Amino acid sequence: MTNTAVANGSGATDPKRIFRRTESTAAGEGVNAVSRITRMCLAYPGRVAVAMIATVLAAAAQLSIPVLLGRAVDATQAIGSATADEAALRTIALTLLAVSVLRGLFTLAQNYSAESVGHALAHDLRLAVYDKIQRLPFSFHDRTHSGDLITVGMLDLEGVRMYFSTALVRTVLLTLLLGIGAYLLISTHALLGILALSFAPFAAWRSTAMQLTLRKTWLILQEKLAILSRVMEENLAGIRVVRAFSSAPHEMKKFDAASEEALALSHRRIDVRVKSTSAMTLAFFAAMGAVLLYGGTLVAEGEMSVGTLATFLTFMTILQMPVRQLGLMVNAYARASTCGARLFALLDMPVEVDDAEGAPDLKVTEGTLRLDNVAFAYQGAEGHRAVTGISFEARKGETVGIVGPPGSGKTTLMHLIPRFYDVDAGSITIDGQDIRDVTLSSVRQAVAVVQQDSFLFTTSIENNIAYGDPRATDSRIERSAGSAQLHDWVVGLPERYGTVVGERGVSLSGGQRQRLSIARTLMLEPAVLIFDDSTAAIDAGTESRIRKGLRDYAADRVTLIVAHRLSSLSHADRILFLEDGRIVEQGTHDELIALGGRYAALHELQMRPEADMMEAQP
Amino acid sequence: MSPSRTAEPADDHRDDGRPRLRAVVGSHRVDEEIFGRAFDGRVISRIWDFVGPYRRQVVISVVAVAIFTLSQLAIPLLIRHAIDNGMVGGVNLPVLYWTVAGFALVIAVNFAASWVQEGVTGRMAENVLFDIRRKMFSHLQRVSLSFMDKTEVGRLMSRLQGDVNSMQEFLETSVLSVGDILLLIGIVVAMLWLDWQLGLLVLSVLPILLIVRLFWLQRARAAFMAAHEANSITNGALAEAIHGVRAVQGMDRGRVNHGLYTGLVDDNYRAHLRASRLAQIMIPIVDSLTGIAMAVVILVGGYMVVEGRIEVGVMVAFLFYIQRFFDPIRSLTMQYSVMQRAMASGHRLTEVLDVDVDVTDAPDAVPLEREDDGSVEFDHVTFGYDPKHPVLKDVSFRVNSGETVALVGPTGSGKSSSMALIHRFYDVQGGAVRVGGRDVRDVTQASLGRHIAMVLQEPFLFTGTVRENIRYSSHWASDADVEEATRAVGAHDFVTALPQGYDTMLDERGGNLSLGQRQLLSFARALVADARILVLDEATANIDSYTEMQIQRALETLLEGRTGLVIAHRLATIRNADRIVVLQQGVKIEEGSHDQLMAAKGLYSRLYSMNYASFDDIPEELTGEDRARAT
């Protein structure tokens, strides 16, 4: 597999901006992108060579057809022995047949090899994009719209793919046709040749101008259509709100506004297209008329043969299409340069959280997790540290609870331990090894997180549970599901563990999702197990059953639990209370209650929800 | 080097004794027919309804396309005329000049016709597309909610976008097909008219092309669809990787996924190469047939010219026609596919347009006035989404104007359904729901909407600024009203802390806000609507204690001076209600104030004494016996 993709490392600025569809690329970047795509195509030298040679031969065949036709016409005009003419006609006819067949075969070879270069390129790029996206850290994904990434991986890739066949090869073909054609015509008769080609500059200019306008308006149209589809989609997804407020008229107004803008723009695009194509056709026919008139006079005066005139006229018909398509070529260049720039920006994005050179795997022995004065700020919010000065240690078998108001940094802290982000200061070690000094993959295997809102994959329940361990046996899967209190529900489903869940499968309640995501995490054998507020939607009774089921499992590892419901933490060996990214209280439940601080106030609030709430607020 | 399969093979079964790999990337389901019958009268007639308003444009564009085609056909004839009568066999300059003048006229006509045809057709097709979409969208605003409940949004979106687009394509190509058919007939007629013998001889290649083309079409289409599908599969897997990237990294699945994805990309590559081969294979065939036709003209036609049976201009005209000859056949076969695709789409469109509208204003419906009181009454209501299985059975209760009533009960007991009935999302099968003393079926739906404000369990926000979301459809509310409502629910502080305050754009439906914040905004939205009755489905999703406090306080503000019907989950909310209605399995089993219900020692008191913070925490065992009593 070739990998010319990763070459120059352009600076990582705001990904939101880089991937914006409307943002135009700097000219330099565009040129760079095009030359890089060209280099990537050259990684397939065999196919590129075939495509180029076939293009030359196809052009030659194409150009000889008008000449042969002219000869044939002249052969019928030659006054003399009929037999000689017949022989000449036969030779010409057979040559023409052969040339036509060859033209077809060369064009086939040209198009097919050109497209196959594009597809091979797309193949490599798809894998590179996929790999990159999987490796780019959380901080990147936090700041990038998933929709933008999808368009880069789909539309931009398509734009790059089309470059070789629609831009490069066609340019060569057009150059050959126009160049050799012009030489042949002008050397036959200068003035008539110029007349015959006179439509070309105009058509080329119109076609280019038209395509550039169409491209520009296309981008705007896409944006308008995106707004329209968003209006529709939100309306349908929120149909109950719409009905509840009886706001169909309001929604229709939103729809009409978006729809009318898009329609007006579509009309404008049609006008642009119609104007240009009609003008190009007119120019072409006008040139043909001129050739007919002037050429006709020449023929009438005996200065030119009818066949030569016929050659001129057929030449024009052959040149017409490629010249009119010049705009498409220009468009293909423009597309390749902007699409390529975005695609390469993604591929060149530095992977900030990555294995250090020659890093060994993490070796878990004692299973002790240690955080030492850890501090971290999100990119884009450098002024505000989400967590700071966090130190604590937890040994195998211990459970540490983490509590705090929303935004106090609980999730952030939990994301630092599996190295989703790198700490800005301090260190996190497992059995004395800094997690930055060992391989990422081994850290991820040692630290498992049940996320706050977990992503489930649209596939069977068993595939979801076995996500982290795809070669697990049925019995292990069922055991995990049992521990997560999911098994009884699963066996009641029509297809049991084969039931597809997610977007297109059965929809799950919040509690079921959380239990599924717990089951999936239990398949791993991590040294550190983290529950980030992941039992919130599970009722208290079920939660306590899950906890009981996990007693043995938890004995072999460190367990960290973030929870709002304090009853979930009653069994913790230690509880940390976070506020503004710092640990402000810590101790056992009883110690903290005795302390009478924030934890105790929160406890009070939860036990007596109807009590005067104003006072309880920290 | 060509792309190869270097990564781990994505097999399902292995013989080395290891358990099978339970892993896939992406999920793909082909669930829609792409091609329908080429012609479906019913669909055509429905679509014609939409084309009807543009009848004039259709006529104009068909006439224009006919003129355009004729002018194109005339050009080789003019050239022929110029050659035969103006140049060879005695110079005749006037004839040449006149022919060129005629040529000028023809190209002027051609120019005008092409302008008119393309412009009118394009606009017409665009307009029809937008009309159909508007009609569908507005229909969806009225169809029964049960339909919307059952139907995925994505499915409807693909009707509103993909299917509508293929109708547009169809309309455009229909007009073009007229041109192509005319062109084909025209070329045939012109050739036969010029010389019928030579014409017949040349035309004999036509059937060959037609047969080859039809034979090819079948296989090519299968290959194109396979390529298209391979693309969707690969793109689906990419989208999954993007959306699920955190889970992938968290579970260290990257390597396995990359291996699986390599398999998909390889398949995709092969499918595209195959499609490309099939697409290109027609080129040498068409070129060879063109070559044969030209050779025939040169050999036979040339001989005839030498013999003096035809003039040389005729031969030139033949050569010109041959160059154009295969174009209409190519586009006609392509249009055949477009047409089939359009019929399948059209069929799906009509399905949407034909969905029943169950709930409509009665002909004599009157608006509920602001003066009407804010009472809500359930009078022996029986209702089921499927009438055979009622989810509410003979339920009666009354909420007086200004009162707050809490509706409680286990999941599935019919609380949300009751709420939907108040707003007449559905019609009851027995009894009546009265709002302001009037049966909801006797008042206009619009006025019912103004009388009732609803807050749904899951806060749903629209893309737009915070202000737009709070105001939503209450056009009458000023910025000051919006701000006042926001303050009242205690959301003002966090709103002003947002980068642009009230003008901050909410990302993808409020994704940049926490759940609690979204909840507060949806409260503010209901407050701005300033309705007499507030119906609220309390959020079950666990919210941290701090946010919960804020929400409780906002709720009090919201209910002040209004009739409130609250589906309550939290005891705090329940205790603040004037009265509590306990539902179980669609039956009202208890009603009364908190104290009364506690004294009655029924389900409610038992639940309450368990000291659960929320009714949803209650394990099923506890409600079991009462369930037996209820049914």
Ligand SMILES: Nc1ncnc2c1ncn2[C@@H]1O[C@H](COP(=O)(O)OP(=O)(O)O)[C@@H](O)[C@H]1O
């Ligand atoms: N991806 C992110 N980018 C920037 N800031 C973030 C991001 N995630 C969280 N924050 C901010 O970091 C702080 C801590 O958030 P978080 O760890 O999610 O808190 P908790 O889990 O305790 O609710 C908050 O101020 C939050 O706004």
Ligand SMILES: Nc1ncnc2c1ncn2[C@@H]1O[C@H](COP(=O)(O)OP(=O)(O)O)[C@@H](O)[C@H]1O
């Ligand atoms: N849109 C719907 N279509 C069909 N059945 C529904 C629909 N919504 C709810 N149900 C069914 O009606 C019953 C009552 O549900 P619901 O009113 O949502 O109860 P609650 O709000 O008390 O949980 C349940 O059995 C549920 O499955």
Ligand SMILES: [Mg+2]
């Ligand atoms: Mg959190």
